[in-house]
């Protein structure tokens with residue numbers, strides 16, 4: 182089985198990659214690994230929706246993968262989804278794609294530029310139909326933005342306008358490309374911070390990345406033929 186990991190930055194998957202065997206091969210921005218009988222590639226796209234769309238689409242034109250996993254950190258909109266929690270993001274929305282009017286922000290659907298059920302959208306959302314029963318993590322709704330929010334006024338509006346639990350800057354791009362290209366995918370993220378008035382001293386990236394590593398290895402174990410520990 183061949184799996185592609187998509188990360189915005191190297192640091193988000195550095196700890197996880199220490200568990201894999203790196204295979205030589207000059208093919209930047211893609212690096213190659215092995216874990217038991219799994220062939221694993223990693224592409225580091227850069228932060229944001231545009232870079233992710235470009236690099237992922239370009240790679241999927243050249244290589245075939247059985248599964249794409251977008252992995253990294255994310256912000257949580259709600260106290261109940263605490264820092265360190267690892268989540269399976271099962272729906273995505275573009276949080277800043279739309280128009281602004283004196284009365285406020287309108288999505289492309291609200292503005293009439295796109296139909297809510299126009300493929301690959303369903304009810305205005307991108308939905309992941311894959312593996313949701315086999316992944317033993319909380320299933321949550323994602324919102325993807327080009328600006329990581331850090332101002333109370335904007336955040337309050339996002340909470341009203343969107344049905345979202347977590348914020349990232351790449352997820353919807355991965356959903357969109359994989360749904361369009363018909364490639365199975367997952368988005369697994371660990372909460373590193375709350376989406377609140379920006380204060381990075383309150384972020385806990387090390388705990389998020391330790392927990393993310395543990396959960397990603399559990400997921401790989403589901404797909405690999407791993408010798409049983411007796």
Ligand SMILES: O=C(O)c1cccc(C(=O)CC[C@H]2O[C@@H](n3cnc4c(=O)[nH]cnc43)[C@H](O)[C@@H]2O)c1
Pocket residue numbers: 189190228229253254255256257328329330348349350351373374375376381386
């Ligand atoms: O400002 C800093 O000191 C700082 C240090 C490390 C990382 C950052 C990021 O902004 C990482 C952005 C990266 O992580 C995802 N992410 C994490 N939390 C959020 C969030 O609250 N809202 C949106 N994106 C978030 C995102 O996918 C980026 O790729 C800053």
